[in-house]
Amino acid sequence: MKGFPGFPSGKVQFTPLPNLFFTRLLPAIDDLAELKVTLHIFWLLHRKRGYPRCVSLRELEGDGVLLAGLKGAGHKPQERLRLALERAVARGTLLHVTACRGEERDDWYFMNTDAGRRAVEKIRRGELKLEGTVAVEAPVEVERPNIFTLYEQNIGLITPLIAEELKDAEQTYPAEWIEEAMRIALEHNVRRWRYVRSILERWAAEGKDRGKGERGPEEDRRRYIKGKYADYIEH
Structure with missing residues (x-):
């Protein structure tokens, strides 16, 4: 079982x-x-x-x-x-x-x-025909994990204070942004919500993909390790 x-x-x-x-x-x-x-x-x-x-x-x-x-x-x-x-x-x-x-x-x-x-x-009575009702396949719907699941899977237990912050983030940012921000944090071996939040805030302020095509991989990586969160990252 x-x-x-x-x-x-x-x-x-x-x-x-x-x-x-x-x-x-x-x-x-x-x-x-x-x-x-x-x-x-x-x-x-x-x-x-x-x-x-x-x-x-x-x-x-x-x-x-x-x-x-x-x-x-x-x-x-x-x-x-x-x-x-x-x-x-x-x-x-x-x-x-x-x-x-x-x-x-x-x-x-x-x-x-x-x-x-x-x-x-x-x-x-012949007043309704079923031709308009199309039988479609019933695929397994893979639901995107919500922000709480992502946090528990990638960062840790959710405290009441973090829960409030996650709710605010879920209402403020697109789901794909949150997923990508957490992925970036994991790539940098950072398991702190503050770091994920800083990425989201930067994207909201500067534009998520602004100048992305002009930067090299190393420059793109270092973009997220400057400022007050740099101490959390080994580079």
């Missing part, structure tokens, strides 16, 4: 779940695959934009994250996925619509919410 390092500090993205999921659905679901598929579809639908919000079987079958969680003895992941969808539809968690275009058949799944029920009813 792989260990989980825990949720990072600072802002993290989240997926809301209705309270009824915990009081009515969760106690009733006795199949792990059904539970995983149900939760994954909550996550997918929350990330979608546009109308109607639904997910296709084709999209689910191409979702590497979902299929990895359905591996196990017995059935193949795709087969476990189909069985889990059947159970979720039979339970009433999901609504299933089949759209036929010529010889092609597309299976679509909606969450059994008020919006989902109204969309399905419009489809059945």
Whole structure:
């Protein structure tokens, strides 16, 4: 079993779940695959934009994250996925619509919410077509580490005072600036937030890339080791 390092500090993205999921659905679901598929579809639908919000079987079958969680003895992941969808539809968690275009058949799944029920009813009455809802791949989204994670990974523990400074920096500077400033600090073997902050302040005052193309590597390196922070660096 792989260990989980825990949720990072600072802002993290989240997926809301209705309270009824915990009081009515969760106690009733006795199949792990059904539970995983149900939760994954909550996550997918929350990330979608546009109308109607639904997910296709084709999209689910191409979702590497979902299929990895359905591996196990017995059935193949795709087969476990189909069985889990059947159970979720039979339970009433999901609504299933089949759209036929010529010889092609597309299976679509909606969450059994008020919006989902109204969309399905419009489809059945011919008032809404699914051609406009494009099934896209569900790649693993690699989130950029936030400033708190970067600090903990590269500098050390976060004190309350540092936490306030990090919040201010996150609101003031672009994320890529913060990442690059920390990388520069590590290259100079400096693990102090004051030094990272001095780089950010210099970029904000002088322009991040001003004159960069005219400087040589050694001059560019020494640009960050002048002034009151020079004592922290060996050169």
